[in-house]
Amino acid sequence: MAHHVDVVGTGAASATPDVVVLETRFSCDGRDVASALSACTDAVTAAIAAAVEHQVGDHDRASTGIGVNQRWDNTGAKIAGYTAFHTLRFAVRDQSKVGPLIAALAKVTGNAFGLDNVSLRVSDPAPLAKQAREAAMADARAKAGEYAAHAGRALGQVVRVSEEGGAFPMPKVLGGARAMAMAESAMPVEAGESTITSSVRVRFALD
Numbered sequence: 001m002a003h004h005v006d007v008v009g010t011g012a013a014s015a016t017p018d019v020v021v022l023e024t025r026f027s028c029d030g031r032d033v034a035s036a037l038s039a040c041t042d043a044v045t046a047a048i049a050a051a052v053e054h055q056v057g058d059h060d061r062a063s064t065g066i067g068v069n070q071r072w073d074n075t076g077a078k079i080a081g082y083t084a085f086h087t088l089r090f091a092v093r094d095q096s097k098v099g100p101l102i103a104a105l106a107k108v109t110g111n112a113f114g115l116d117n118v119s120l121r122v123s124d125p126a127p128l129a130k131q132a133r134e135a136a137m138a139d140a141r142a143k144a145g146e147y148a149a150h151a152g153r154a155l156g157q158v159v160r161v162s163e164e165g166g167a168f169p170m171p172k173v174l175g176g177a178r179a180m181a182m183a184e185s186a187m188p189v190e191a192g193e194s195t196i197t198s199s200v201r202v203r204f205a206l207d
Contacts, residue, residue, distance in 0.1 A: 004159055005151075006203050007143040011135025013128045014195040017120035020092045023064070024105060025114035027085040033068055039112070040084035046108040051090050054101040060091035087116070093123070122194050132198035137161075140202040148206055156205030164199035 026043040030036030065087040148155040
């Protein structure tokens with residue numbers, strides 16, 4: 001006769017995302033590499049100034065890519081020029097500033113501006129994860145208590161615990177056409193809710 005019961009408990013906790021992350025791209029054409037880079041530098045400098053004006057701090061601005069590509073003519077046989085690009089990530093901690101910032105970036109950089117993705121995140125997911133784990137453990141204990149009662153036994157101490165799964169809340173992403181629509185209209189962002197789940201396997205002794 002078994003003297004233990006194994007159960008899997010699950011728990012979840014939710015919070016409203018408090019950071020909006022903009023993945024931006026600035027691309028400029030030129031007849032040669034130098035002119036393309038110069039134009040791109042001007043655009044990025046203006047973009048950073050706009051971000052600073054909208055209170056995006058130093059630690060919330062990051063370059064994620066820089067490069068220069070060749071542009072070919074319609075025949076694909078001759079180089080028609082060069083395109084320099086610089087990708088920047090802006091983390092906006094005041095949701096009300098997202099729309100105005102996007103509008104400002106589009107205004108100061110013109111057609112050089114591109115918005116690749118918009119994601120919403122929880123800045124500190126650790127407390128949320130802790131709540132989810134606590135809920136999972138409580139769920140496991142409740143289930144084990146039910147099984148023990150059905151078996152006519154008393155629930156004893158925890159013998160073994162193993163985490164089955166759990167993940168930090170994934171960022172909500174608005175990409176492609178939706179991101180560009182935001183760039184063109186500076187539409188507001190609704191944060192909604194982000195949820196983290198946890199799962200734990202627990203073995204309880206049966207007294």
